[in-house]
Amino acid sequence: MTVVRAWVGGFGFAKVGANYGPSLLATNEARARGFHQILWLYGKAGECTEAGASNFFVIWKTREGKKQIVTAPLDDRLILAGVTRSSVLALARERLAGEVEVVERKYTIDEVIEASAEGRLIESFASGTAYFVCAISLIHHRGRDIEVPAGKSGEGAPITLRLKNWLVDIKYGREDHAWGIVIPEER
Template sequence: MGSSQPLDASRLTYTFTATPRAVPDTQTLSSTRQTICTDHMITAPTAATTENCGCSCTDRNTRRLLMSAQRISLPEFDPDELEKLICTLLSVDGARWLPRDRAGSFLYVRPTIIGTDAQLGVARPTAALLYIVVGYMARLDTPAGGKRLLTNPADTVRSWVGGFGYAKVGANYGPAVLATQEAFRQGYHQILWLYGPDGSCTEAGGSNCFVAWKRPEDGTKELVTAPLDDRLILDGVTRRSCLALVRERLQGEVEVSERKFTIGDLLEAAAENRHLESFAAGTAWFITPISLIHHRQQDIHIPTGPGGTPRDITGKLKGWLGDMMYGRVEHEWARVVAERGENNA
Protein backbone atom coordinates (compact mmCIF):
# COMPACT_ATOMS: atom_id res chain seq x y z
CA MET A 1 0.00 0.00 0.00
CA GLY A 2 1.18 3.53 -0.63
CA SER A 3 2.51 5.57 2.28
CA SER A 4 -0.16 8.25 1.81
CA GLN A 5 -3.06 5.82 2.18
CA PRO A 6 -4.71 4.49 5.35
CA LEU A 7 -4.35 0.81 6.18
CA ASP A 8 -6.65 -1.13 3.86
CA ALA A 9 -6.50 -4.93 3.77
CA SER A 10 -8.36 -5.06 0.44
CA ARG A 11 -5.33 -3.55 -1.32
CA LEU A 12 -3.08 -6.44 -0.33
CA THR A 13 -0.97 -7.97 -3.11
CA TYR A 14 0.67 -11.41 -2.95
CA THR A 15 4.18 -12.62 -3.74
CA PHE A 16 4.69 -16.27 -2.80
CA THR A 17 8.08 -17.74 -2.01
CA ALA A 18 9.55 -20.08 -4.59
CA THR A 19 11.57 -21.91 -1.93
CA PRO A 20 9.35 -22.73 1.07
CA ARG A 21 11.36 -23.80 4.08
CA ALA A 22 10.85 -27.09 5.86
CA VAL A 23 8.70 -27.02 8.97
CA PRO A 24 11.15 -27.84 11.78
CA ASP A 25 10.78 -30.81 14.06
CA THR A 26 9.23 -29.65 17.33
CA GLN A 27 11.72 -31.59 19.44
CA THR A 28 14.65 -29.92 17.68
CA LEU A 29 12.98 -26.53 17.97
CA SER A 30 12.48 -26.97 21.71
CA SER A 31 16.22 -27.41 22.23
CA THR A 32 17.22 -24.09 20.65
CA ARG A 33 16.53 -20.43 21.38
CA GLN A 34 16.19 -19.71 17.67
CA THR A 35 12.85 -18.45 16.38
CA ILE A 36 11.84 -19.96 13.05
CA CYS A 37 9.41 -17.83 11.06
CA THR A 38 6.96 -19.04 8.46
CA ASP A 39 7.46 -18.45 4.73
CA HIS A 40 5.66 -15.14 4.33
CA MET A 41 5.21 -11.77 6.00
CA ILE A 42 3.13 -8.66 5.43
CA THR A 43 4.53 -5.13 5.12
CA ALA A 44 2.49 -1.94 4.96
CA PRO A 45 4.05 1.55 4.91
CA THR A 46 1.81 4.03 6.72
CA ALA A 47 1.77 7.80 7.12
CA ALA A 48 0.84 10.02 10.05
CA THR A 49 -2.75 11.21 9.91
CA THR A 50 -3.17 12.65 13.41
CA GLU A 51 -1.34 14.92 15.83
CA ASN A 52 -0.13 12.35 17.90
CA CYS A 53 8.13 10.26 20.15
CA GLY A 54 9.90 6.83 20.63
CA CYS A 55 9.48 4.60 17.69
CA SER A 56 8.87 0.87 18.13
CA CYS A 57 6.02 -1.23 19.47
CA THR A 58 4.79 -4.79 19.01
CA ASP A 59 1.61 -6.63 19.93
CA ARG A 60 -0.73 -9.52 19.20
CA ASN A 61 -4.00 -7.75 19.80
CA THR A 62 -4.73 -5.11 17.19
CA ARG A 63 -6.49 -2.59 19.39
CA ARG A 64 -3.76 -2.74 22.01
CA LEU A 65 -1.21 -2.25 19.25
CA LEU A 66 -3.08 0.89 18.20
CA MET A 67 -3.09 2.16 21.80
CA SER A 68 0.63 1.40 22.05
CA ALA A 69 1.31 3.28 18.82
CA GLN A 70 -0.65 6.26 20.12
CA ARG A 71 1.35 6.23 23.39
CA ILE A 72 4.62 6.81 21.53
CA SER A 73 3.18 9.03 18.78
CA LEU A 74 3.42 6.58 15.90
CA PRO A 75 0.91 6.92 13.05
CA GLU A 76 -2.52 5.49 13.74
CA PHE A 77 -4.21 2.73 11.74
CA ASP A 78 -7.52 0.92 11.60
CA PRO A 79 -7.22 -2.11 13.93
CA ASP A 80 -9.94 -3.98 12.04
CA GLU A 81 -7.88 -3.75 8.84
CA LEU A 82 -4.84 -5.06 10.70
CA GLU A 83 -6.90 -8.01 11.93
CA LYS A 84 -7.88 -8.80 8.35
CA LEU A 85 -4.22 -8.75 7.31
CA ILE A 86 -3.26 -11.10 10.15
CA CYS A 87 -6.01 -13.54 9.21
CA THR A 88 -4.91 -13.41 5.57
CA LEU A 89 -1.31 -14.21 6.49
CA LEU A 90 -2.45 -17.10 8.68
CA SER A 91 -4.70 -18.40 5.92
CA VAL A 92 -1.64 -18.64 3.66
CA ASP A 93 0.91 -20.13 6.09
CA GLY A 94 -1.24 -21.70 8.78
CA ALA A 95 -2.16 -25.08 7.31
CA ARG A 96 1.36 -26.09 6.23
CA TRP A 97 3.02 -24.86 9.43
CA LEU A 98 0.47 -26.46 11.73
CA PRO A 99 0.21 -30.04 10.43
CA ARG A 100 -2.28 -32.26 12.22
CA ASP A 101 0.43 -34.73 13.23
CA ARG A 102 2.16 -32.11 15.39
CA ALA A 103 -0.52 -31.33 17.91
CA GLY A 104 0.43 -28.74 20.50
CA SER A 105 2.63 -26.57 18.30
CA PHE A 106 1.40 -23.06 17.52
CA LEU A 107 2.10 -19.90 15.56
CA TYR A 108 3.14 -16.73 17.39
CA VAL A 109 1.85 -13.70 15.48
CA ARG A 110 4.00 -10.58 15.85
CA PRO A 111 2.72 -7.34 14.30
CA THR A 112 5.18 -4.46 14.69
CA ILE A 113 5.12 -0.79 13.77
CA ILE A 114 8.31 1.29 13.58
CA GLY A 115 9.00 4.91 12.65
CA THR A 116 10.85 5.26 9.34
CA ASP A 117 11.52 9.00 9.01
CA ALA A 118 14.87 9.83 7.38
CA GLN A 119 16.18 11.72 10.41
CA LEU A 120 18.06 11.15 13.66
CA GLY A 121 16.22 13.77 15.72
CA VAL A 122 13.63 12.96 18.37
CA ALA A 123 10.30 13.95 16.88
CA ARG A 124 6.88 12.56 16.06
CA PRO A 125 7.28 10.19 13.10
CA THR A 126 5.46 11.18 9.94
CA ALA A 127 6.05 7.81 8.29
CA ALA A 128 6.14 4.28 9.63
CA LEU A 129 6.34 0.66 8.54
CA LEU A 130 3.83 -1.83 9.86
CA TYR A 131 4.88 -5.43 9.33
CA ILE A 132 3.66 -8.83 10.49
CA VAL A 133 5.80 -11.92 10.97
CA VAL A 134 4.72 -15.31 12.31
CA GLY A 135 6.99 -17.52 14.41
CA TYR A 136 6.58 -21.28 14.63
CA MET A 137 6.61 -22.43 18.25
CA ALA A 138 6.82 -25.87 19.78
CA ARG A 139 4.72 -26.70 22.80
CA LEU A 140 6.04 -24.78 25.81
CA ASP A 141 5.53 -27.09 28.75
CA THR A 142 5.69 -26.00 32.37
CA PRO A 143 9.31 -25.99 33.57
CA ALA A 144 10.12 -29.02 35.71
CA GLY A 145 9.13 -28.15 39.25
CA GLY A 146 7.15 -25.08 38.18
CA LYS A 147 8.32 -21.57 37.37
CA ARG A 148 10.75 -20.01 39.86
CA LEU A 149 10.83 -16.23 40.18
CA LEU A 150 13.43 -13.82 41.57
CA THR A 151 12.26 -10.37 42.64
CA ASN A 152 13.89 -7.47 40.85
CA PRO A 153 16.94 -5.69 42.31
CA ALA A 154 16.06 -2.67 44.44
CA ASP A 155 17.66 -0.30 41.91
CA THR A 156 15.78 -1.66 38.89
CA VAL A 157 12.14 -1.18 37.85
CA ARG A 158 10.26 -2.30 34.77
CA SER A 159 7.54 0.33 34.79
CA TRP A 160 6.44 3.34 36.79
CA VAL A 161 3.38 5.54 37.25
CA GLY A 162 3.23 8.00 34.38
CA GLY A 163 5.33 5.76 32.15
CA PHE A 164 4.36 3.24 29.49
CA GLY A 165 4.24 -0.09 31.33
CA TYR A 166 0.70 -0.59 30.05
CA ALA A 167 1.77 -0.28 26.40
CA LYS A 168 3.38 -2.95 24.24
CA VAL A 169 6.50 -0.97 23.32
CA GLY A 170 10.08 -2.11 22.87
CA ALA A 171 11.31 0.18 25.64
CA ASN A 172 9.43 -1.97 28.17
CA TYR A 173 11.57 -4.99 27.39
CA GLY A 174 15.15 -3.90 26.70
CA PRO A 175 15.82 -2.52 30.22
CA ALA A 176 14.49 -5.76 31.74
CA VAL A 177 16.99 -8.01 29.97
CA LEU A 178 19.92 -7.40 32.34
CA ALA A 179 17.92 -8.32 35.46
CA THR A 180 16.39 -11.30 33.67
CA GLN A 181 19.80 -12.62 32.64
CA GLU A 182 20.94 -12.40 36.27
CA ALA A 183 17.85 -14.36 37.29
CA PHE A 184 18.76 -17.05 34.74
CA ARG A 185 22.33 -17.14 36.08
CA GLN A 186 21.01 -17.80 39.58
CA GLY A 187 18.74 -20.61 38.42
CA TYR A 188 15.42 -18.75 38.20
CA HIS A 189 13.12 -18.53 35.20
CA GLN A 190 11.96 -14.92 35.39
CA ILE A 191 11.79 -11.71 37.43
CA LEU A 192 8.82 -10.87 39.62
CA TRP A 193 8.69 -7.12 39.13
CA LEU A 194 7.91 -5.14 42.28
CA TYR A 195 7.07 -1.45 42.39
CA GLY A 196 7.28 1.23 45.05
CA PRO A 197 8.42 1.21 48.67
CA ASP A 198 5.76 -1.35 49.63
CA GLY A 199 6.85 -3.79 46.91
CA SER A 200 3.63 -4.05 44.93
CA CYS A 201 3.63 -7.12 42.69
CA THR A 202 3.15 -6.22 39.03
CA GLU A 203 4.31 -8.71 36.37
CA ALA A 204 6.19 -12.01 36.18
CA GLY A 205 8.70 -11.39 33.42
CA GLY A 206 6.54 -10.35 30.48
CA SER A 207 3.46 -12.15 31.84
CA ASN A 208 0.64 -11.16 34.15
CA CYS A 209 0.86 -12.65 37.64
CA PHE A 210 -2.03 -14.30 39.51
CA VAL A 211 -2.23 -15.44 43.13
CA ALA A 212 -4.90 -17.65 44.72
CA TRP A 213 -5.11 -17.58 48.49
CA LYS A 214 -7.51 -17.55 51.40
CA ARG A 215 -8.27 -14.09 52.68
CA PRO A 216 -7.10 -13.66 56.29
CA GLU A 217 -10.27 -11.99 57.50
CA ASP A 218 -12.84 -14.59 56.42
CA GLY A 219 -11.06 -17.49 54.67
CA THR A 220 -12.70 -16.74 51.31
CA LYS A 221 -10.82 -18.22 48.35
CA GLU A 222 -9.65 -15.28 46.25
CA LEU A 223 -7.86 -14.99 42.92
CA VAL A 224 -5.99 -11.68 42.83
CA THR A 225 -4.00 -9.93 40.13
CA ALA A 226 -2.59 -6.42 39.79
CA PRO A 227 -5.00 -3.70 38.62
CA LEU A 228 -4.90 -1.72 35.39
CA ASP A 229 -5.83 1.69 36.76
CA ASP A 230 -2.28 2.80 37.66
CA ARG A 231 -1.05 1.75 34.19
CA LEU A 232 1.89 -0.24 35.55
CA ILE A 233 1.04 -3.52 33.82
CA LEU A 234 0.02 -4.73 30.41
CA ASP A 235 -3.66 -5.37 29.81
CA GLY A 236 -2.94 -8.93 28.74
CA VAL A 237 -5.40 -10.75 26.50
CA THR A 238 -4.75 -14.01 28.36
CA ARG A 239 -5.20 -12.10 31.64
CA ARG A 240 -8.63 -10.89 30.55
CA SER A 241 -9.59 -14.39 29.44
CA CYS A 242 -8.60 -15.87 32.81
CA LEU A 243 -10.57 -13.27 34.75
CA ALA A 244 -13.66 -13.74 32.60
CA LEU A 245 -13.59 -17.54 32.85
CA VAL A 246 -13.14 -17.62 36.63
CA ARG A 247 -15.95 -15.11 37.10
CA GLU A 248 -18.21 -17.12 34.82
CA ARG A 249 -17.36 -20.73 35.69
CA LEU A 250 -16.17 -20.55 39.29
CA GLN A 251 -18.74 -18.08 40.56
CA GLY A 252 -19.48 -18.76 44.20
CA GLU A 253 -16.26 -20.76 44.61
CA VAL A 254 -13.61 -18.13 43.94
CA GLU A 255 -13.79 -14.36 44.36
CA VAL A 256 -11.86 -12.41 41.73
CA SER A 257 -10.03 -9.20 42.68
CA GLU A 258 -8.05 -6.78 40.54
CA ARG A 259 -6.17 -4.85 43.20
CA LYS A 260 -2.75 -4.10 44.60
CA PHE A 261 -0.99 -6.82 46.56
CA THR A 262 2.56 -6.73 47.87
CA ILE A 263 5.47 -9.06 48.40
CA GLY A 264 4.75 -8.64 52.11
CA ASP A 265 1.26 -10.02 51.54
CA LEU A 266 2.77 -13.07 49.84
CA LEU A 267 5.24 -13.64 52.67
CA GLU A 268 2.43 -13.39 55.21
CA ALA A 269 0.13 -15.74 53.27
CA ALA A 270 2.90 -18.32 52.96
CA ALA A 271 3.70 -18.11 56.67
CA GLU A 272 0.02 -18.66 57.51
CA ASN A 273 -0.46 -21.49 54.95
CA ARG A 274 -3.08 -19.44 53.08
CA HIS A 275 -1.28 -19.36 49.71
CA LEU A 276 -3.06 -21.90 47.50
CA GLU A 277 -1.42 -21.49 44.08
CA SER A 278 0.03 -18.93 41.67
CA PHE A 279 0.49 -18.76 37.93
CA ALA A 280 1.80 -16.52 35.17
CA ALA A 281 -0.41 -15.84 32.14
CA GLY A 282 0.82 -14.68 28.76
CA THR A 283 0.97 -15.46 25.06
CA ALA A 284 4.05 -17.66 24.70
CA TRP A 285 4.19 -19.52 28.04
CA PHE A 286 0.38 -19.52 28.24
CA ILE A 287 -0.68 -20.58 31.79
CA THR A 288 2.35 -21.58 33.86
CA PRO A 289 2.33 -22.54 37.57
CA ILE A 290 4.68 -20.58 39.83
CA SER A 291 6.32 -22.75 42.47
CA LEU A 292 8.77 -20.40 44.17
CA ILE A 293 9.49 -16.69 44.65
CA HIS A 294 12.85 -15.62 46.07
CA HIS A 295 12.91 -12.20 47.71
CA ARG A 296 15.91 -10.76 49.57
CA GLN A 297 17.21 -14.05 50.96
CA GLN A 298 13.70 -15.41 51.64
CA ASP A 299 12.02 -18.22 49.70
CA ILE A 300 8.25 -18.29 49.25
CA HIS A 301 7.28 -21.87 48.43
CA ILE A 302 3.98 -22.02 46.54
CA PRO A 303 1.88 -25.20 46.30
CA THR A 304 1.72 -26.91 42.90
CA GLY A 305 0.66 -30.29 41.64
CA PRO A 306 3.15 -33.17 41.39
CA GLY A 307 6.39 -32.07 39.72
CA GLY A 308 5.25 -28.46 39.42
CA THR A 309 2.09 -29.25 37.47
CA PRO A 310 -0.96 -26.96 37.75
CA ARG A 311 -3.25 -27.10 40.76
CA ASP A 312 -6.99 -26.44 40.83
CA ILE A 313 -7.62 -22.99 39.32
CA THR A 314 -4.45 -23.01 37.23
CA GLY A 315 -5.27 -26.41 35.77
CA LYS A 316 -8.86 -25.52 34.96
CA LEU A 317 -7.87 -22.30 33.20
CA LYS A 318 -5.13 -24.01 31.22
CA GLY A 319 -7.55 -26.74 30.19
CA TRP A 320 -10.41 -24.42 29.27
CA LEU A 321 -8.27 -22.05 27.22
CA GLY A 322 -6.28 -24.89 25.65
CA ASP A 323 -9.49 -26.54 24.48
CA MET A 324 -10.51 -23.30 22.76
CA MET A 325 -7.09 -22.67 21.21
CA TYR A 326 -6.68 -26.13 19.75
CA GLY A 327 -10.25 -26.50 18.54
CA ARG A 328 -11.37 -29.19 20.96
CA VAL A 329 -14.39 -27.05 21.82
CA GLU A 330 -16.15 -24.29 19.96
CA HIS A 331 -16.10 -20.86 21.59
CA GLU A 332 -16.71 -17.29 20.48
CA TRP A 333 -13.09 -16.41 21.35
CA ALA A 334 -11.73 -19.02 18.94
CA ARG A 335 -11.86 -17.84 15.35
CA VAL A 336 -11.38 -20.36 12.56
CA VAL A 337 -9.32 -19.05 9.63
CA ALA A 338 -10.06 -20.65 6.27
CA GLU A 339 -7.07 -22.04 4.38
CA ARG A 340 -5.96 -19.99 1.38
CA GLY A 341 -3.54 -21.37 -1.19
CA GLU A 342 -1.53 -19.70 -3.92
CA ASN A 343 -4.23 -20.43 -6.48
CA ASN A 344 -7.00 -18.52 -4.68
CA ALA A 345 -5.02 -15.55 -3.31
Protein backbone atom coordinates in the same frame (compact mmCIF):
# COMPACT_ATOMS: atom_id res chain seq x y z
CA MET B 1 21.25 -3.84 41.72
CA THR B 2 17.98 -1.95 41.38
CA VAL B 3 16.11 -2.24 38.10
CA VAL B 4 12.78 -0.60 37.37
CA ARG B 5 10.57 -2.22 34.74
CA ALA B 6 7.76 0.33 34.73
CA TRP B 7 6.38 3.25 36.69
CA VAL B 8 3.11 5.11 37.03
CA GLY B 9 3.03 7.74 34.29
CA GLY B 10 5.28 5.63 32.08
CA PHE B 11 4.29 3.09 29.46
CA GLY B 12 4.20 -0.19 31.42
CA PHE B 13 0.71 -0.72 29.97
CA ALA B 14 1.99 -0.74 26.36
CA LYS B 15 3.46 -3.61 24.36
CA VAL B 16 6.60 -1.80 23.19
CA GLY B 17 10.23 -2.92 23.08
CA ALA B 18 11.33 -0.31 25.59
CA ASN B 19 9.00 -1.98 28.08
CA TYR B 20 10.95 -5.24 27.89
CA GLY B 21 14.52 -4.45 26.84
CA PRO B 22 15.68 -2.90 30.13
CA SER B 23 14.55 -5.98 32.04
CA LEU B 24 16.83 -8.38 30.18
CA LEU B 25 19.85 -7.73 32.40
CA ALA B 26 17.83 -8.43 35.56
CA THR B 27 16.34 -11.56 33.98
CA ASN B 28 19.81 -12.83 33.07
CA GLU B 29 20.97 -12.25 36.63
CA ALA B 30 17.96 -14.17 37.98
CA ARG B 31 18.68 -17.06 35.62
CA ALA B 32 22.32 -17.11 36.69
CA ARG B 33 21.02 -17.63 40.24
CA GLY B 34 18.84 -20.55 39.12
CA PHE B 35 15.50 -18.78 38.75
CA HIS B 36 13.37 -18.64 35.61
CA GLN B 37 11.97 -15.15 35.84
CA ILE B 38 11.68 -11.87 37.76
CA LEU B 39 8.71 -10.90 39.92
CA TRP B 40 8.55 -7.14 39.44
CA LEU B 41 7.71 -5.17 42.57
CA TYR B 42 6.73 -1.52 42.47
CA GLY B 43 7.29 1.24 44.99
CA LYS B 44 8.43 1.24 48.59
CA ALA B 45 5.64 -1.13 49.61
CA GLY B 46 6.72 -3.74 47.03
CA GLU B 47 3.48 -4.03 45.07
CA CYS B 48 3.37 -7.20 42.94
CA THR B 49 3.01 -6.22 39.30
CA GLU B 50 4.27 -8.64 36.65
CA ALA B 51 6.37 -11.80 36.36
CA GLY B 52 8.88 -11.16 33.62
CA ALA B 53 6.83 -9.80 30.74
CA SER B 54 3.68 -11.54 31.94
CA ASN B 55 0.77 -10.84 34.24
CA PHE B 56 1.16 -12.25 37.76
CA PHE B 57 -1.58 -13.90 39.82
CA VAL B 58 -1.84 -15.41 43.29
CA ILE B 59 -4.60 -17.63 44.58
CA TRP B 60 -5.02 -17.50 48.32
CA LYS B 61 -7.54 -17.73 51.08
CA THR B 62 -8.46 -14.62 52.98
CA ARG B 63 -8.29 -14.78 56.76
CA GLU B 64 -12.06 -15.33 56.61
CA GLY B 65 -11.53 -18.42 54.43
CA LYS B 66 -12.67 -17.02 51.08
CA LYS B 67 -10.65 -18.16 48.04
CA GLN B 68 -9.46 -15.36 45.77
CA ILE B 69 -7.56 -15.01 42.52
CA VAL B 70 -5.71 -11.73 42.93
CA THR B 71 -3.87 -9.73 40.28
CA ALA B 72 -2.71 -6.14 39.94
CA PRO B 73 -5.25 -3.60 38.64
CA LEU B 74 -5.04 -1.71 35.37
CA ASP B 75 -6.14 1.66 36.79
CA ASP B 76 -2.66 3.22 37.07
CA ARG B 77 -1.49 1.87 33.69
CA LEU B 78 1.52 0.19 35.32
CA ILE B 79 0.98 -3.27 33.83
CA LEU B 80 0.06 -4.64 30.44
CA ALA B 81 -3.64 -5.27 29.90
CA GLY B 82 -2.89 -8.48 28.01
CA VAL B 83 -5.51 -10.44 26.14
CA THR B 84 -4.49 -13.60 28.01
CA ARG B 85 -4.94 -11.75 31.32
CA SER B 86 -8.37 -10.62 30.21
CA SER B 87 -9.27 -14.15 29.09
CA VAL B 88 -8.11 -15.70 32.38
CA LEU B 89 -10.14 -13.18 34.38
CA ALA B 90 -13.24 -13.66 32.21
CA LEU B 91 -13.07 -17.46 32.44
CA ALA B 92 -12.46 -17.35 36.19
CA ARG B 93 -15.42 -15.03 36.73
CA GLU B 94 -17.65 -17.16 34.52
CA ARG B 95 -16.62 -20.68 35.46
CA LEU B 96 -15.32 -20.37 39.01
CA ALA B 97 -18.08 -18.10 40.35
CA GLY B 98 -19.12 -19.23 43.79
CA GLU B 99 -15.82 -21.09 44.23
CA VAL B 100 -13.26 -18.29 43.81
CA GLU B 101 -13.61 -14.52 43.94
CA VAL B 102 -11.67 -12.61 41.26
CA VAL B 103 -9.97 -9.51 42.66
CA GLU B 104 -8.01 -6.84 40.79
CA ARG B 105 -6.23 -4.74 43.39
CA LYS B 106 -2.83 -3.60 44.56
CA TYR B 107 -1.17 -6.15 46.82
CA THR B 108 2.35 -6.49 48.12
CA ILE B 109 5.04 -9.12 48.37
CA ASP B 110 4.62 -8.87 52.15
CA GLU B 111 0.99 -9.98 51.76
CA VAL B 112 2.15 -12.96 49.70
CA ILE B 113 4.78 -13.83 52.32
CA GLU B 114 2.20 -13.49 55.10
CA ALA B 115 -0.34 -15.68 53.25
CA SER B 116 2.36 -18.32 52.74
CA ALA B 117 3.45 -18.23 56.40
CA GLU B 118 -0.18 -18.61 57.49
CA GLY B 119 -0.84 -21.50 55.08
CA ARG B 120 -3.24 -19.43 52.98
CA LEU B 121 -1.22 -19.27 49.74
CA ILE B 122 -2.85 -21.84 47.46
CA GLU B 123 -1.36 -21.28 43.99
CA SER B 124 0.38 -18.75 41.78
CA PHE B 125 0.76 -18.38 38.04
CA ALA B 126 1.73 -16.01 35.27
CA SER B 127 -0.22 -15.47 32.06
CA GLY B 128 1.06 -14.24 28.75
CA THR B 129 0.76 -14.51 25.02
CA ALA B 130 3.54 -17.03 24.49
CA TYR B 131 2.50 -19.74 26.96
CA PHE B 132 -0.98 -18.80 28.23
CA VAL B 133 -0.72 -19.90 31.85
CA CYS B 134 2.43 -20.98 33.66
CA ALA B 135 2.43 -22.26 37.25
CA ILE B 136 4.80 -20.65 39.72
CA SER B 137 6.23 -22.98 42.36
CA LEU B 138 8.75 -20.74 44.12
CA ILE B 139 9.20 -17.05 44.81
CA HIS B 140 12.55 -15.99 46.20
CA HIS B 141 12.57 -12.63 47.97
CA ARG B 142 15.49 -11.15 49.88
CA GLY B 143 17.08 -14.47 50.78
CA ARG B 144 13.79 -16.15 51.60
CA ASP B 145 12.04 -18.88 49.58
CA ILE B 146 8.27 -18.86 49.38
CA GLU B 147 7.10 -22.32 48.32
CA VAL B 148 3.93 -22.28 46.24
CA PRO B 149 1.89 -25.45 45.64
CA ALA B 150 2.19 -26.27 41.93
CA GLY B 151 0.52 -29.66 41.60
CA LYS B 152 2.10 -33.09 41.33
CA SER B 153 3.61 -32.51 37.89
CA GLY B 154 4.63 -28.92 38.60
CA GLU B 155 2.36 -27.80 35.76
CA GLY B 156 -0.17 -26.26 38.05
CA ALA B 157 -2.32 -26.84 41.06
CA PRO B 158 -6.05 -27.42 40.41
CA ILE B 159 -7.29 -23.88 39.69
CA THR B 160 -4.26 -22.92 37.60
CA LEU B 161 -4.52 -26.13 35.61
CA ARG B 162 -8.24 -25.68 34.94
CA LEU B 163 -7.72 -22.12 33.68
CA LYS B 164 -4.82 -23.24 31.48
CA ASN B 165 -6.75 -26.20 30.05
CA TRP B 166 -9.82 -24.08 29.31
CA LEU B 167 -7.70 -21.60 27.37
CA VAL B 168 -5.84 -24.32 25.47
CA ASP B 169 -9.09 -26.10 24.59
CA ILE B 170 -10.56 -22.85 23.24
CA LYS B 171 -7.36 -22.06 21.32
CA TYR B 172 -7.21 -25.45 19.61
CA GLY B 173 -10.93 -25.64 18.88
CA ARG B 174 -11.54 -28.55 21.25
CA GLU B 175 -14.20 -26.45 22.93
CA ASP B 176 -16.89 -24.58 21.06
CA HIS B 177 -16.53 -21.03 22.38
CA ALA B 178 -17.30 -17.51 21.13
CA TRP B 179 -13.58 -16.64 21.29
CA GLY B 180 -12.54 -19.45 18.99
CA ILE B 181 -13.32 -19.59 15.33
CA VAL B 182 -12.22 -22.80 13.65
CA ILE B 183 -11.31 -22.36 10.02
CA PRO B 184 -11.17 -25.66 8.19
CA GLU B 185 -8.10 -26.30 6.06
CA GLU B 186 -8.60 -26.48 2.35
CA ARG B 187 -7.33 -29.61 0.69
